[in-house]
Amino acid sequence: MANIPAFKLNDGNEIPSFGFGVFQIPADGTTYKAVSDALKLGYRHIDTAAAYFNEQEVGKAINDSGIPRDQIWVTSKMWLQDYAYEDAKKAIDTSLNKLGLDYMDLYLLHQPYGKVDEAWRALEEAQKAGKIRSIGVSNMSPKLWKKWAPSFNVTPAVNQVEFNPYFQQQELRDVLADSHVALEAWAPLGEGNQDLFNEPVLKSLAEKYGKDVGQIILRYEHQLGVIVFPKSVHEARIKSNAEIFDFELTSDEMDALRKLDKGKGMHDPDAPGVADTLLNAFDIHAND
Structure with missing residues (x-):
């Protein structure tokens, strides 16, 4: 795999701009294998979450990889059930224990509802520690x-949101730019939306560059400065997703892809009832 460029965050840390996500990959050995494959193929950025229930397998794959810890960027996320200050402090330690790590490179508040201010204070303190x-x-x-x-003392380094060519988050990117907050994409490939994959402009660029449509999409997002981590359990796809660093889209091609933006996504964080639904989605500690 080509060297993956790093983006500099507003706190001075450098994050690999391309990584591997494990959302919805089951913790039955599948996550362990997928992360192990990704690391063997040269990935150095893994994104998990407490609510994915697979932190343990992610950590085991990292610890078994033989790769020095400081060469792998590890992200996890706190579920909103744990946002009360004392719970939040515990949740950070729980994630570290499950991962089997002394520190996490990035830790996010997974959803922006409930006692966000208390949870954020716990994150600020854990960062200092x-x-x-x-x-x-x-x-x-x-x-x-x-x-x-x-109201935060420390400005977030990243905001991880839904992002793909159909939903390019222009308003949010303008807001975040003032504080140099990096945008990370979940669903960078639109969760395999067939309409997106059949867009003529994407198909013709794929033909021109000898790439597949997914690679064109990921390259576009990378050139916009968005951090992406597509997920797959198939080794060939894990490999091909990362083959986007040997070509560059022209500014005219970038402009053409900007026009695909529909201005809305599958998930609306502002919709009524979303907070309640997520707060009651499941009990993250059911198996503890």
């Missing part, structure tokens, strides 16, 4: 960002 290198948020719309971020 060296348990987390960078701290950030996830699923914050412009409205939610403006509600919470101004």
Whole structure:
């Protein structure tokens, strides 16, 4: 795999701009194998979460890889059930224990509802204590960002949100740019949306560069400065997803892909009822 460029965060840390996500990969050995494969193929950035229930297998794959710890960027996320201050402190230690690591490179508040201010204070303290290198948020719309971020002592280093050519988050990117907050994409390939994959402009670029449509999409996002981590359990796909560093889209091609933006995604963090639904989604500690 080509050397993956790093992006500099607003706290001075450098994050690999391309990584591997494990959302919805089961913890029955599948996560362990997928992460092991990704690391063997040259990935050095793994994104998990307490609510994915696979932190343990991620940590085992990292610890078994033989790769020096400081060469792998590890992200996890706190579930909103744990946002009360004392619970949040415990949740950070639980993630570290499950991962089998002394520190996490990035830890995010997974959803922007409930006792966000208390949870964020716990993250700030854990960062000072060296348990987390960078701290950030996830699923914050412009409205939610403006509600919470101004009261934080430490500005989040990243905001991880839905992002793909159909939903390019222009308003949010403008808001985040002021504080140099990096945007990370979940669903960078639109969760395999067939309409997106059949867009003529993407198909013709794939033909021109001898790439597949997924690689064109990921290259576009990379050139926009968005951090991406597509997920797959298939070794060939894990390999091909990362083969986006040997070509560059022209500024005209970038402009053409900007026009695919529909301005809305599958998930609306501001929709009524979303907070309640997520707060009651499941019990993260059911198996503890």
